Amino acid sequence: MENKIKIGIVGYGNLGRGAEASIMQQPDMELVAVFTRRNPECVQVLNSNVKVLHIEEAVNYTEDIDVMLICGGSATDLPEQVPHFANLFNTVDSFDTHAKIPEFFASVDKPAKESGKTSIISVGWDPGMFSINRVLSEALLPVGETYTFWGKGLSQGHSDAVRRVEGVKNGVQYTIPSEKVIEQVRNGEHPAGSKTDRHVRECYIVAEEGADQEKIEHTIKTMPNYFDEYETTVHFISEQELKSDHSAMPHGGFVIRSGQTGEGNNQIIEYSLKLDSNPEFTASVLTAYARAAYRLNKEGQTGAKTVYDVAPGYISPKSAEELRRDYL
């Protein structure tokens, strides 16, 4: 077996911790160090043998790390960190602000090309595995419709939004796809309506003592962009219930292509995920694509890439011969 691929992690929140756990499962990788903006002494990693260093020390590790997993948030961390590290390392990130992907791509492509490194951007499940399935299934069935459903899952952005409402002490939000619409799509029907008709939102709120619950509920249900166009339900619960019943981070969803071939034959392609832990799964995707970044770079394919540029064999630890013999 060739030498292991040496990985670094930048950022140690839920995603970074998931990445550490995922690297332990990969037969051909080892974790060199975790880099953090916090005081390294205050960061508790899963494997106590792993170095925890301040993010400014990363620059000294360009010879020791093959691929850096950038595990920050899309709002402010990644737009700043990925172009910076693409100049020093092969990188993988999970940038997920769909509308800003072209701009982000360009900002990473330039430093990566200049330094001769390879950066795979926007890796995870959406963008990521769902994106692959949208493109493959539309290419296979050009006549048809693609439907993406999200959930049942905890939405970080919407949970943050409800927690900012006056009188809310704590809370979470679940996105739930409409079972009825999913069944219609699976049966080859083409239900009308946008994504707002295909999902409902469910909030579990801990109110501050003496807060006006009716007002909280009204504020949430009418919140522009986040809730006003959705069917939303609000449940008030205790802090204890929130902790015991709503501290996991499940998520998932469905990409369904409903197409027609020949003289009106229906053909349905469905890809779905049912995840107990959203950050651990996203991290597992980053880790597998680190293998691809490493290999593409060895081949001289530098610059920014997306999941669309990566052949399936590149993310597997098996050789091309093994894949043909045992998996095809």
Added chain:
Amino acid sequence: MENKIKIGIVGYGNLGRGAEASIMQQPDMELVAVFTRRNPECVQVLNSNVKVLHIEEAVNYTEDIDVMLICGGSATDLPEQVPHFANLFNTVDSFDTHAKIPEFFASVDKPAKESGKTSIISVGWDPGMFSINRVLSEALLPVGETYTFWGKGLSQGHSDAVRRVEGVKNGVQYTIPSEKVIEQVRNGEHPAGSKTDRHVRECYIVAEEGADQEKIEHTIKTMPNYFDEYETTVHFISEQELKSDHSAMPHGGFVIRSGQTGEGNNQIIEYSLKLDSNPEFTASVLTAYARAAYRLNKEGQTGAKTVYDVAPGYISPKSAEELRRDYL
């Protein structure tokens, strides 16, 4: 828009006809000619403007055809035809004898490399899309189990087998996956048992007049390799019922990866197909991969390839910029 990709079809059975229908749906392709071993005058194609030529004339079309879809059977046609045509054209085929793929790959790789052509072998849904999903999901979730279920679908090989039984005038066989086992897998359980426990077989038989139905049923149920290890039911029906209720060619199936990350979080990835027409869908996959064969060849990537070597973007008619902007 660049010039259309010029396609040829070798073999005009169910798969070849499906390929013709699929090319009509692709915005960037045109069908140049159908090549057949039969008398071309006796072959009725869907679009009467398409040339039908004898297979021996193909050699005169090397300048006019970018990619040849080889639509013969895996038993005898493809092992002979694909190495032959790989010397003249970029090719795509649906070779599906899993155990013989390494040997078939080698037999195609050599002539394709010598002629500077690109051949994508074993394309379809299994091998093909199911193969991709087995590899991607195992790479993402290295700790876990992959389950492939086939059906409900008409199995060509098993239908041929029942038709060879003495006293059988006509008949079809459906492979049906066990709903109970699928549910167990979806719930993160790991049911024991092999693929014979996960599928049942259902036969619809038209007996010859005066034939011994009990004997037919016994012969089918005890047929080695095909039926003896499966739970099999046999229904006797009239020729008319067979024609009206069992002349479609539906198929489909499921690839489910049930994995664990971190401290025992279950993560389920499921890919499924529900196909009204198996040959039309398989043909649609061939057609989309013809685009990849064309592009890989333009880039100088010659020789035999499989779906594991093809990045998702290569089978889409959209540009890399469009994919990043609209699909990621």
